[in-house]
Amino acid sequence: MSKLGNLGARLHHGEVGYDFVKNRKIWYGISILITITAILGLTVRGLHMGIEFQGGAVFTTPKNMSVSVATAEGYAEDASGHDAIVQKLGDGSMRIQVAGIDTNTSDKIKDTLAEDLKVDAEQINAELVGPSWGEQIANKAWQGLGIFLILVVLYLAIAFEWRMALAAFVALIHDITITVGIYALVGFEVTPGTVIGLLTILGYSLYDTVVVFDSLKEQTRDITKQTRWTYSEIANRSINSTLVRSVNTTVVALLPVGGLLFIGGGVLGAGMLNDISLSLFVGLAAGAYSSIFIATPLVADLKEREPAMKSLKKRILAKRAQEAATGESEDSAVSDEDYGDEPEDAAPAVVGPRNQPSSRGRGRGRPSGKRR
Amino acid sequence: MAAPKKGGNAGAQSKPWRSLALILIAIVALTGGMFASGHTTPRLGIDLAGGTSITLAAVPEAGQESAINKTNMDTAVSIMERRVNGLGVSEAEVQTQGTRNIIVNIPKGTNSKQAREQVGTTAKLYFRPVVATELAGGGAAPTPSATSEGSEQDSGKDKATDTATEKATDGSSPSASGSPSSSATTQGRAVTDALKADETPSASASGAAGDKASPSPSATGGTSGDAENKLQAQYAALDCTKESVRATAGDGAKSTESTVACGQNSQGQWQKYILGPAAVDGTDVDDAQAVLNTQTGAGWTVTMDFTDKGAKKFADITGQLAQKQSPQNQFAIVLDGEVVSDPYVSQALTGGNAEISGNFNQQSAQDLSNMLSYGALPLTFREDSVTTVTAALGGEQLKAGLIAGAIGLALVVLYLLVYYRGLSFIAVLSLLVSAALTYVIMSLLGPTINFALNLPAVCGAIVAIGITADSFIVYFERVRDEIREGRTLRPAVERAWPRARRTILVSDFVSFLAAAVLFIVTVGKVQGFAFTLGLTTVLDVVVVFLFTKPLLTLMARRKFFASGHKWSGLDPKALGAKPPLRRTRRPVRPAAGPVDPKEA
Numbered sequence: 001m002s003k004l005g006n007l008g009a010r011l012h013h014g015e016v017g018y019d020f021v022k023n024r025k026i027w028y029g030i031s032i033l034i035t036i037t038a039i040l041g042l043t044v045r046g047l048h049m050g051i052e053f054q055g056g057a058v059f060t061t062p063k064n065m066s067v068s069v070a071t072a073e074g075y076a077e078d079a080s081g082h083d084a085i086v087q088k089l090g091d092g093s094m095r096i097q098v099a100g101i102d103t104n105t106s107d108k109i110k111d112t113l114a115e116d117l118k119v120d121a122e123q124i125n126a127e128l129v130g131p132s133w134g135e136q137i138a139n140k141a142w143q144g145l146g147i148f149l150i151l152v153v154l155y156l157a158i159a160f161e162w163r164m165a166l167a168a169f170v171a172l173i174h175d176i177t178i179t180v181g182i183y184a185l186v187g188f189e190v191t192p193g194t195v196i197g198l199l200t201i202l203g204y205s206l207y208d209t210v211v212v213f214d215s216l217k218e219q220t221r222d223i224t225k226q227t228r229w230t231y232s233e234i235a236n237r238s239i240n241s242t243l244v245r246s247v248n249t250t251v252v253a254l255l256p257v258g259g260l261l262f263i264g265g266g267v268l269g270a271g272m273l274n275d276i277s278l279s280l281f282v283g284l285a286a287g288a289y290s291s292i293f294i295a296t297p298l299v300a301d302l303k304e305r306e307p308a309m310k311s312l313k314k315r316i317l318a319k320r321a322q323e324a325a326t327g328e329s330e331d332s333a334v335s336d337e338d339y340g341d342e343p344e345d346a347a348p349a350v351v352g353p354r355n356q357p358s359s360r361g362r363g364r365g366r367p368s369g370k371r372r
Numbered sequence: 373m374a375a376p377k378k379g380g381n382a383g384a385q386s387k388p389w390r391s392l393a394l395i396l397i398a399i400v401a402l403t404g405g406m407f408a409s410g411h412t413t414p415r416l417g418i419d420l421a422g423g424t425s426i427t428l429a430a431v432p433e434a435g436q437e438s439a440i441n442k443t444n445m446d447t448a449v450s451i452m453e454r455r456v457n458g459l460g461v462s463e464a465e466v467q468t469q470g471t472r473n474i475i476v477n478i479p480k481g482t483n484s485k486q487a488r489e490q491v492g493t494t495a496k497l498y499f500r501p502v503v504a505t506e507l508a509g510g511g512a513a514p515t516p517s518a519t520s521e522g523s524e525q526d527s528g529k530d531k532a533t534d535t536a537t538e539k540a541t542d543g544s545s546p547s548a549s550g551s552p553s554s555s556a557t558t559q560g561r562a563v564t565d566a567l568k569a570d571e572t573p574s575a576s577a578s579g580a581a582g583d584k585a586s587p588s589p590s591a592t593g594g595t596s597g598d599a600e601n602k603l604q605a606q607y608a609a610l611d612c613t614k615e616s617v618r619a620t621a622g623d624g625a626k627s628t629e630s631t632v633a634c635g636q637n638s639q640g641q642w643q644k645y646i647l648g649p650a651a652v653d654g655t656d657v658d659d660a661q662a663v664l665n666t667q668t669g670a671g672w673t674v675t676m677d678f679t680d681k682g683a684k685k686f687a688d689i690t691g692q693l694a695q696k697q698s699p700q701n702q703f704a705i706v707l708d709g710e711v712v713s714d715p716y717v718s719q720a721l722t723g724g725n726a727e728i729s730g731n732f733n734q735q736s737a738q739d740l741s742n743m744l745s746y747g748a749l750p751l752t753f754r755e756d757s758v759t760t761v762t763a764a765l766g767g768e769q770l771k772a773g774l775i776a777g778a779i780g781l782a783l784v785v786l787y788l789l790v791y792y793r794g795l796s797f798i799a800v801l802s803l804l805v806s807a808a809l810t811y812v813i814m815s816l817l818g819p820t821i822n823f824a825l826n827l828p829a830v831c832g833a834i835v836a837i838g839i840t841a842d843s844f845i846v847y848f849e850r851v852r853d854e855i856r857e858g859r860t861l862r863p864a865v866e867r868a869w870p871r872a873r874r875t876i877l878v879s880d881f882v883s884f885l886a887a888a889v890l891f892i893v894t895v896g897k898v899q900g901f902a903f904t905l906g907l908t909t910v911l912d913v914v915v916v917f918l919f920t921k922p923l924l925t926l927m928a929r930r931k932f933f934a935s936g937h938k939w940s941g942l943d944p945k946a947l948g949a950k951p952p953l954r955r956t957r958r959p960v961r962p963a964a965g966p967v968d969p970k971e972a
Contacts, residue, residue: 252784
């Protein structure tokens with residue numbers, strides 16, 4: 001089997017693993033840094049709203065233009081410095097829409113366009129157009145988003161617990177901020193496609209976080225009934241055990257989008273695809289990253305403040321100190337009782353918790369060590 | 373494995389064929405439906421396929437030129453947007469151009485004539501009491517048009533003979549009698565009395581139309597004698613059989629004034645009316661729906677729910693009308709100056725809803741209900757030009773995008789193949805089933821709800837591949853975990869399922885919640901996105917439950933997978949399954965690195 005397969009096995013058995021929770025401060029730091037950069041980019045450079053949101057100018061050329069749509073688009077973008085939408089009409093004339101233009105600049109652009117297209121400037125009809133994505137759509141979208149976020153936080157708080165709901169929410173904001181920030185920094189114009197992309201990210205980010213949390217919840221179900229691992233340690237195990245899933249899913253989701261972005265947008269020059277696939281690519285990557293590096297450690301952080309978890313930790317540390325003093329031989333006697341399913345995984349803090357809750361069900365009706 | 377579990381497994385394993393058969397039948401049926409309907413490709417949005425562009429110009433009304441301002445134009449845009457894109461999936465675009473034009477872009481394959489009617493119709497709706505009515509034009513055939521003594525004769529210099537066939541005698545009784553007059557029954561346009569009759573005690577006509585046989589239509593309270601005469605003259609001159617006359621009948625009439633109007637009765641004959649001031653108008657309508665009324669045989673009707681205010685107004689006016697004789701116990705539902713329905717009233721209607729019946733078919737009833745729900749345009753528009761437009765995205769761009777997407781997908785398959793080997797065939801098959809279902813359903817939704825696919829939606833579908841694949845990955849990883857625990861494949865597949873299932877359901881629920889909330893609350897393209905997200909999420913669950921799981925159960929019985937063949941992706945050795953013999957904990961110990969027990 002491939003090396004990754006081996007890695008999966010070793011992760012599963014806890015033979016290898018990265019301590020996400022312990023190193024969380026580094027990742028928090030990195031995320032805060034990226035987020036600040038994103039917010040800075042957003043405030044300094046701002047977002048360029050496309051014609052769909054703010055309206056702009058529309059130029060209608062005379063009939064029977066010989067220029068191709070793509071060429072005309074190039075001309076219009078050069079003349080205005082904004083994204084242009086070019087459509088050929090039934091009678092052979094062209095409708096060129098350019099964002100962010102007022103009446104003064106539109107005359108200049110009209111002249112430039114006329115020159116490029118080799119027609120008389122008089123023949124080009126210029127008018128201002130309103131947004132097709134009006135305020136009403138935007139307001140309703142915000143309203144819908146607000147309601148959804150409230151509902152999803154409530155749902156997560158009920159299905160999981162409020163700490164996880166909070167962490168998922170933080171991760172979501174993190175992903176969206178980074179995506180929007182990158183957008184501002186790159187300077188692409190915001191189109192309805194971008195908004196749809198952002199909404200897709202929103203769905204994916206939560207989805208991914210929930211998958212990770214589901215495993216976390218499962219593994220920490222009976223945490224107070226044992227005295228071997230703290231919440232953070234189990235959380236860490238949980239991340240590691242779903243790591244293969246996370247990597248695979250991210251690869252599968254990112255490959256096609258990456259294809260659109262790098263091959264479609266970069267090599268083949270499909271410019272319109274860039275803005276959508278960029279937001280998707282950044283957002284998907286951020287979503288996968290935040291589920292593991294931000295959301296779960298955050299839950300662990302919050303959870304460790306709970307009195308029950310604090311006392312658990314105290315007990316565990318005391319026990320470990322005692323064990324360290326009396327030697328290693330004793331701990332197995334206790335743990336074999338608890339973890340009948342996996343008596344072999346007795347190395348503390350490395351193995352065991354991954355299978356601990358399920359072992360209750362699995363171990364039913366068969367005493368420990370009777371697996372053969 | 374404990375004995376009872378085995379029984380459970382056997383039970384679970386006997387079903388896979390049924391699930392597979394079910395989903396296969398579904399695919400075949402849907403595909404058959406797709407070919408039968410003749411729409412074998414999804415409708416593409418205007419950015420991908422181009423379409424039709426309609427330019428509408430606001431028509432200034434005499435004395436109201438200032439009405440064409442930004443506020444009204446924006447209102448008109450948002451109403452048109454909702455009319456033409458009610459579900460948010462049709463990808464139509466509406467925007468202002470200049471100061472008095474509105475451009476409506478609709479994607480190829482839409483019924484552009486219907487769309488033009490949808491956006492261009494003003495849809496000003498009024499409920500006006502009928503003062504007088506008679507058959508217009510030369511049709512001497514006995515008609516169900518109820519005539520009344522008073523007003524009719526006074527104005528009756530029309531060639532249309534008094535069709536006294538059904539005289540509304542019983543209408544004169546002031547009590548709101550439950551028995552309808554014969555004239556009304558033949559007209560067959562009854563107002564649904566949604567609630568029990570509420571006999572309004574105020575029998576007096578309270579200043580509106582005269583109670584009984586008043587000699588002239590002075591009934592229309594408020595109009596001065598001058599205006600009255602003018603109205604009479606207009607009424608007399610009105611020839612509703614001529615389209616040009618019809619179009620201008622009652623033009624410029626304010627809702628607070630009496631007016632004349634034309635309408636078609638159930639026999640398709642034109643009838644003319646004098647109508648009182650509007651009692652209820654379109655803004656009082658909260659919601660409207662097209663309903664096939666099978667009980668009364670009225671065919672397609674439009675039912676309206678009034679707002680609270682509207683319901684009260686409607687109860688008041690019907691209470692008053694019920695006291696009167698025919699035809700003054702009728703009210704006319706006037707849409708853009710034309711009477712679409714003129715039901716009689718026999719009692720006050722307090723249910724807060726009403727029904728318009730007329731010569732509707734399914735399409736026209738749905739169109740009207742759509743327009744009433746979203747309200748009237750603040751301005752009147754005329755069609756300036758209709759032209760085709762090409763796709764906003766060049767053909768070469770779309771092609772580049774498709775190539776790039778295909779390369780990306782090929783990489784996904786390759787990755788799955790390398791990582792999951794034999795299992796990847798199940799994954800790829802599941803993706804194919806999912807893709808086929810998505811494609812067929814989207815194609816079918818094109819003609820049914822005007823669903824159109826735009827570029828963002830295509831990209832969304834590509835992300836959906838990731839989410840769908842994630843369900844398999846979650847499940848496969850669970851199965852592998854079970855094998856690592858030392859289980860053989862068949863029990864591993866069954867044991868892994870409940871836990872994987874929960875993860876899949878919990879996470880898909882979040883996606884579905886997003887889709888549902890956004891679909892209900894938002895409008896326009898966001899709604900379209902929500903629809904696509906909801907569809908792919910539901911399909912994900914369907915495919916995993918009905919296809920992937922049963923298929924894996926079946927495959928687990930095959931020797932290739934069950935024996936853990938090297939290329940099956942389930943080779944216990946390669947997965948690092950713990951040999952059940954390994955019971956010492958020593959060998960593991962040295963690896964106890966990553967977690968520091970002293971970590972605080």
